[in-house]
Amino acid sequence: MRRVFEVFRQERKGQPLQHAGSLVAPDERFAELYAREQYGRRQESAALWLVPREAVHEIGDFPDEFDLKYRRVDGYSIKERLREARERASSAEPAAEGAEGAG
Amino acid sequence: MSARTDLLLQLADDELILGWRDSEWTGIAPFLEEDVAFSSIAQNEIGHARALYELAAAELGTSADALAFDRRPEEYRCAPLVELRRLEWARTIARRWLYETADELRLAALKESPDPELAGIAAKMDREETYHRLHAEMWVDRLLATEEGRSRLEEAVEELWPYALGVLDDELRPDLRRRAEERLGRALPEVEPIPRGVHEADLAELWEEMTMVRRSAPAGARW
Amino acid sequence: MDTRTQEFVEYVQSGGQVEATDWMPDEYRARLIKFIEMHANSELMGVLPERDWILRAPTLQRKLALTAKIQDEVGHAQLIYRVVEDLGKPRSACLDDLVSGRSKFHNVFHYPTRTWGDVGVIAWLVDAAAIVSQKALLKCSYAPYARIMKKICWEESFHILHGRDVILTLVTGTQEQFELVQEALNRWWEPLMHFHGTPIPADDDPMLFWRIKSQANEDARQQFLDGYVPQIRELGLEIPDPALRKDEETGRWLYTEPDWERLRAVITGHGPASAERLAFRRLSRADVAWVERVVLAEAA
Numbered sequence: 001m002r003r004v005f006e007v008f009r010q011e012r013k014g015q016p017l018q019h020a021g022s023l024v025a026p027d028e029r030f031a032e033l034y035a036r037e038q039y040g041r042r043q044e045s046a047a048l049w050l051v052p053r054e055a056v057h058e059i060g061d062f063p064d065e066f067d068l069k070y071r072r073v074d075g076y077s078i079k080e081r082l083r084e085a086r087e088r089a090s091s092a093e094p095a096a097e098g099a100e101g102a103g
Numbered sequence: 104m105s106a107r108t109d110l111l112l113q114l115a116d117d118e119l120i121l122g123w124r125d126s127e128w129t130g131i132a133p134f135l136e137e138d139v140a141f142s143s144i145a146q147n148e149i150g151h152a153r154a155l156y157e158l159a160a161a162e163l164g165t166s167a168d169a170l171a172f173d174r175r176p177e178e179y180r181c182a183p184l185v186e187l188r189r190l191e192w193a194r195t196i197a198r199r200w201l202y203e204t205a206d207e208l209r210l211a212a213l214k215e216s217p218d219p220e221l222a223g224i225a226a227k228m229d230r231e232e233t234y235h236r237l238h239a240e241m242w243v244d245r246l247l248a249t250e251e252g253r254s255r256l257e258e259a260v261e262e263l264w265p266y267a268l269g270v271l272d273d274e275l276r277p278d279l280r281r282r283a284e285e286r287l288g289r290a291l292p293e294v295e296p297i298p299r300g301v302h303e304a305d306l307a308e309l310w311e312e313m314t315m316v317r318r319s320a321p322a323g324a325r326w
Numbered sequence: 327m328d329t330r331t332q333e334f335v336e337y338v339q340s341g342g343q344v345e346a347t348d349w350m351p352d353e354y355r356a357r358l359i360k361f362i363e364m365h366a367n368s369e370l371m372g373v374l375p376e377r378d379w380i381l382r383a384p385t386l387q388r389k390l391a392l393t394a395k396i397q398d399e400v401g402h403a404q405l406i407y408r409v410v411e412d413l414g415k416p417r418s419a420c421l422d423d424l425v426s427g428r429s430k431f432h433n434v435f436h437y438p439t440r441t442w443g444d445v446g447v448i449a450w451l452v453d454a455a456a457i458v459s460q461k462a463l464l465k466c467s468y469a470p471y472a473r474i475m476k477k478i479c480w481e482e483s484f485h486i487l488h489g490r491d492v493i494l495t496l497v498t499g500t501q502e503q504f505e506l507v508q509e510a511l512n513r514w515w516e517p518l519m520h521f522h523g524t525p526i527p528a529d530d531d532p533m534l535f536w537r538i539k540s541q542a543n544e545d546a547r548q549q550f551l552d553g554y555v556p557q558i559r560e561l562g563l564e565i566p567d568p569a570l571r572k573d574e575e576t577g578r579w580l581y582t583e584p585d586w587e588r589l590r591a592v593i594t595g596h597g598p599a600s601a602e603r604l605a606f607r608r609l610s611r612a613d614v615a616w617v618e619r620v621v622l623a624e625a626a
Binding site: 125130132136142143145146152169171190245252256313321325 | 357370373376377379380381382383384388389390393394395400401403404407442482492495496498499500502505539607610613614616617618619620621623
Binding site: 026033 | 244
């Protein structure tokens, strides 16, 4: 059987591995040699990961029916409340200001 | 010409001509992924030839390109094995495997040389050829795994066997036989080695094509 | 057009990207396969005019550089056929169609190469014409193809440098070497002018409708001329079209209208080297058919 292998490559140490393409080979040994050539012959990759296509599970949908955006940054709009709080702070009695000998 | 220069030219010519033969597969290898991989092997061989020619050129007061392209065919010191025109995959794999096995033995000896330049270049070549050996082993394993593959490979090896022995000097030939027989799991025929010194007919045609552009301009022209 | 397709069209026309596992209209898939397959075929057939010159390269450096360039092209063919395969057409079917003449490849690869001058002209100017198109394809709506175009463009950049280096060495060499380049340029100019295809208006081009291409043919040609005519002329080379000039007012290049009938004939397999090249491919494919059989068989 001819097998499809997905190739992930790391450009430089410290960087994430990214999907770079795929190749077809009779087995892992051939796949490794071919991946090394296609994605590394110019020393352009720090590392390669080879994964048989059937081992990759794609997940492509992420429902958000009830708008649970409290879990995200865009779920918060603090502008109004911040404005209110600032206004309140600036119009309040300057209670602590200049107080001396506060008991 | 010193013995050292002669040795360098033997190695360089082997790598150049084999690299040339391997380049004949460009674009027509059995499948695309293999085509790309095989091309790297050919480039490495030409790269080795270049480095070896440069060492010899320093001694002879000439250039690597002049040594590679400006000699007459009879002046080349390559082994007949690399000269054969065999654009057939089983023969190609057999030749690669036999050559790499022989070369490994040759380089192992050279790495021990008291001459630091020779030992150094042998070590570098050996490191790069690890990948060539991996490639050859991979193919030999695959071919031996089926009846058809085995029979094609064995036929090719038998044809090339006397030439393979001719790559090496006398003292290394028993080692080559031992390794090859172990790998194939059978004895190889007793044959007269076909050594360096007399060129195959195929070399003349190769040389014509290899040097035709270069010869079309006066010596010293830049390309 | 049904609603789903209409939505898809709006999606790609506003820059949306499509992945291999997404739903796509049949027409989109069919056009993609045809277009991308032709690209893969072209990379593969492009190897044939050039490969002989590896064997004839006049210096070790040129031999290495040319081998690496062609290796890249084979690698590109591999990447691109994989994209086609994931769209639903297996590589073996593509190769069958190629060698039987049922599918097409770019005009430039239907021509013979005659001299070392051709090697320089192809690596410099044909690859330059190709890179204009390839850069535009970076924006292809089909994401797997757009992604491999990045790798392809990166690798092609060295090809052009290598080509230009070969040309510069020849034009500063002997008179015969200069003439090698001029003569090659004379033969390659028409194929170069044909390269980007007939000047279909953008609105009539289905490739643009589906955002497979993002640049009209004539714009690509103009971009090529703008970049390369000055570079060619500054070397003292003559371009074999006396009408070629830039209209300073419009900024557009004017030229003798290429023979589009000839392009059509070439593309449908009647170019000077088409038959011979396809025969060569057919033969070499037959020669190595046993290898696939043996390599893919279960171990004995």
